[in-house]
Amino acid sequence: MGPEWDALRALGAAAALCLLLRAAWGAGCAVYVHLLPPVRRGAPWLRAHGAWAVVTGATGGIGRAYAHELARRGLNIVLISRNLSKLEQEAKEIERLHGRLTRVIQADFTGGLEIYEAVKAGLEDLEVGVLVNNVGTLYQKAMARLLDCEDVAKRLSDVINCNIMSVAQMTAIVLPRMVSRRKGIVINISSFLDQKPCPLLSAYAASKAFVRSFSQAVGAEYRSRGVLVQTVSPVMIESNMTSEVKYRTLVLNPVDFARQALDTLGLTSQTSGCFSQAVQDALLALLLPSWFCLSRWGPKVLLLLNKAVTKAQPSHNRP
Ligand SMILES: NC(=O)c1ccc[n+]([C@@H]2O[C@H](COP(=O)([O-])OP(=O)(O)OC[C@H]3O[C@@H](n4cnc5c(N)ncnc54)[C@H](OP(=O)(O)O)[C@@H]3O)[C@@H](O)[C@H]2O)c1
Ligand SMILES: *[C@@H]1O[C@H](CO)[C@@H](O)[C@H](O)[C@H]1NC(C)=O
Ligand SMILES: *[C@@H]1O[C@H](CO)[C@@H](O)[C@H](O)[C@H]1NC(C)=O
Numbered sequence: 001m002g003p004e005w006d007a008l009r010a011l012g013a014a015a016a017l018c019l020l021l022r023a024a025w026g027a028g029c030a031v032y033v034h035l036l037p038p039v040r041r042g043a044p045w046l047r048a049h050g051a052w053a054v055v056t057g058a059t060g061g062i063g064r065a066y067a068h069e070l071a072r073r074g075l076n077i078v079l080i081s082r083n084l085s086k087l088e089q090e091a092k093e094i095e096r097l098h099g100r101l102t103r104v105i106q107a108d109f110t111g112g113l114e115i116y117e118a119v120k121a122g123l124e125d126l127e128v129g130v131l132v133n134n135v136g137t138l139y140q141k142a143m144a145r146l147l148d149c150e151d152v153a154k155r156l157s158d159v160i161n162c163n164i165m166s167v168a169q170m171t172a173i174v175l176p177r178m179v180s181r182r183k184g185i186v187i188n189i190s191s192f193l194d195q196k197p198c199p200l201l202s203a204y205a206a207s208k209a210f211v212r213s214f215s216q217a218v219g220a221e222y223r224s225r226g227v228l229v230q231t232v233s234p235v236m237i238e239s240n241m242t243s244e245v246k247y248r249t250l251v252l253n254p255v256d257f258a259r260q261a262l263d264t265l266g267l268t269s270q271t272s273g274c275f276s277q278a279v280q281d282a283l284l285a286l287l288l289p290s291w292f293c294l295s296r297w298g299p300k301v302l303l304l305l306n307k308a309v310t311k312a313q314p315s316h317n318r319p
């Protein structure tokens with residue numbers, strides 16, 4: 001065999017070594033971030049960023065769990081969502097359980113620029129240390145092709161305003177004083193779908209790609225000014241959004257999720273939130289690679305899979 005074979009063999013060995021090192025690095029990072037209690041930053045570190053935390057979409061699912069967990073760690077909470085009676089009830093619950101101060105702001109994030117004046121006014125006099133951009137909507141009940149969704153124009157407007165505009169505007173409201181105090185944390189709740197296009201959830205996945213990209217870029221801009229930005233990309237958490245999923249063992253309780261996800265603050269700027277979600281994410285990427293989802297068979301197979309894992313619904317709910 002000629003020297004060209006030796007060269008090829010050396011190249012192959014180098015490539016294999018690279019893949020191995022990358023896998024080992026990934027596993028090492030996962031262990032460091034999720035499984036090593038002593039490296040965690042703790043509540044005093046969190047409180048040092050400011051007395052108040054702001055959570056959008058704070059009356060249900062992941063947002064509600066974050067609000068309670070942040071209060072448990074000693075922060076006062078501003079809750080923002082649409083329904084005033086739910087807001088007041090949740091605020092009372094936080095005051096009762098955790099003995100912190102609360103404030104509620106009613107806002108519908110499917111609205112445009114006009115809703116942010118009231119939000120800004122509501123936050124004016126507060127020292128906001130933590131912002132959790134959590135609110136987000138799927139809008140559609142089930143996975144579907146774009147034109148099979150009800151009221152497409154409204155849907156696109158809702159998803160873009162609620163998932164994209166809210167994150168950018170809320171950050172713009174809170175960031176200036178964080179930068180001037182040289183202290184602050186912005187947590188953007190994204191989704192495992194933020195990494196690649198997803199047929200049948202096209203607008204949702206694209207909105208989350210914005211969240212991830214924007215967060216990483218702004219995070220780089222303000223890291224040296226003392227502002228920490230983290231993107232949390234969960235897979236499946238118990239909430240209104242996942243109420244149709246049939247196999248409940250796949251779905252993680254939001255209280256456990258928020259607790260574990262907050263433990264990763266300061267350790268990583270991009271996370272699935274916790275170990276079990278990271279494993280689900282890795283498995284999904286392996287079993288449903290992007291090239292397949294985007295192939296001509298992808299949407300058909302995804303529709304079948306979706307049917308298999310969701311509960312049967314009355315037909316009028318299916319777009
Ligand atoms: N659940 C999951 O498995 C999962 C997975 C990946 C990513 N995520 C992301 O995690 C975030 C939270 O999801 P979730 O599952 O916890 O959602 P959820 O259960 O639907 O939570 C909704 C919360 O947001 C509020 N809300 C909904 N629409 C609103 C609007 N237009 N304006 C203002 N508030 C609104 C709701 O209160 P009102 O109804 O009173 O307004 C409620 O407090 C989202 O960004 C989602 O994309 C979730
Ligand atoms: C707000 O939530 C309460 C309690 O869940 C519910 O009874 C009420 O209908 C809701 N209001 C609106 C405007 O959706
Ligand atoms: C996420 O975090 C960055 C950093 O502050 C912020 O500017 C951005 O608006 C947030 N939202 C999105 C969609 O990235």
Ligand SMILES: *[C@@H]1O[C@H](CO)[C@@H](O)[C@H](O)[C@H]1NC(C)=O
Pocket residue numbers: 060240
């Ligand atoms: C779940 O979402 C649906 C549709 O957006 C809404 O009508 C319903 O009130 C929500 N349920 C809860 C418990 O928030």
